[in-house]
Amino acid sequence: xxxxxxxxxxxxxxxxxxxxxxxxxxxxxxxxxxxxxxxxxxxxxxxxxxxxxxxxxxxxxxxxxxxxxxxxxxxxxxxxxxxxxxxxxxxxxxxxxxxxxxxxxxxxxxxxxxxxxxxxxxxxxxxxxxxxxxxxxxxxxxxxxxxxxxxxxxxxxxxxxxxxxxxxxxxxxxxxxxxxxxxxxxxxxxxxxxxxxxxxxxxxxxxxxxxxxxxxxxxxxxxxxxxxxxxxxxxxxxxxxxxxxxxxxxxxxxxxxxxxxxxxxxxxxxxxx
Numbered sequence: 001x002x003x004x005x006x007x008x009x010x011x012x013x014x015x016x017x018x019x020x021x022x023x024x025x026x027x028x029x030x031x032x033x034x035x036x037x038x039x040x041x042x043x044x045x046x047x048x049x050x051x052x053x054x055x056x057x058x059x060x061x062x063x064x065x066x067x068x069x070x071x072x073x074x075x076x077x078x079x080x081x082x083x084x085x086x087x088x089x090x091x092x093x094x095x096x097x098x099x100x101x102x103x104x105x106x107x108x109x110x111x112x113x114x115x116x117x118x119x120x121x122x123x124x125x126x127x128x129x130x131x132x133x134x135x136x137x138x139x140x141x142x143x144x145x146x147x148x149x150x151x152x153x154x155x156x157x158x159x160x161x162x163x164x165x166x167x168x169x170x171x172x173x174x175x176x177x178x179x180x181x182x183x184x185x186x187x188x189x190x191x192x193x194x195x196x197x198x199x200x201x202x203x204x205x206x207x208x209x210x211x212x213x214x215x216x217x218x219x220x221x222x223x224x225x226x227x228x229x230x231x232x233x234x235x236x237x238x239x240x241x242x243x244x245x246x247x248x249x250x251x252x253x254x255x256x257x258x259x260x261x262x263x264x265x266x267x268x269x270x271x272x273x
Contacts, residue, residue: 106134
């Protein structure tokens with residue numbers, strides 16, 4: 001069995017502050033160690049349940065957060081930026097399942113730890129085929145393009161609630177309870193380890209019961225930006241149309257095409273904020 005892991009940092013156990021998500025502070029270095037330790041825990045449990053190959057994709061910010069020298073030596077790691085497929089780089093049809101570890105709730109979630117969608121300074125809302133989704137829901141549909149089901153997602157309890165709506169009845173692990181955007185009650189580490197053990201065991205044992213999401217052949221993306229000028233510059237991308245002052249719309253050829261255009265639109269938008 002071959003498993004793909006996309007690892008973000010905001011939903012990692014113990015990560016609660018802006019100081020934990022980047023920069024030169026010792027707090028960020030601690031958060032990198034926490035992220036690496038949690039990914040290692042997930043991999044350890046996967047090996048115990050018969051998985052033979054694991055690919056981890058570092059999916060936060062500069063995408064070089066995981067400490068490779070402390071990472072499970074049996075794991076392959078994609079690290080660095082830019083990547084053509086961003087948070088889902090390296091995924092293809094050869095994987096049996098995917099896991100999204102350390103994810104966070106979508107933009108606008110009340111009392112969700114670090115709530116945002118892909119680019120917090122640019123995106124106010126992201127919709128796919130008319131339904132608002134966060135990074136977990138969007139990335140699960142990228143996985144579905146390759147007929148790979150997302151079988152487990154971890155983060156705070158609000159993210160787990162999002163996942164049930166955006167993906168369906170899959171395994172989730174809530175490692176903390178958000179009290180505000182930058183404050184959370186972290187569950188005991190021993191409890192987290194037990195929860196991961198049981199959730200991953202169930203996910204692996206029933207992996208054939210997690211069908212990949214059905215994705216439209218012509219998926220439609222809508223992005224509402226925080227500023228109208230962001231929509232104006234994004235409209236320069238061929239086939240993107242403006243809808244009102246702050247919103248753009250794009251009909252993709254498939255999810256990979258849509259995902260790449262989304263990334264391009266956000267990159268352009270970031271130049272004018």
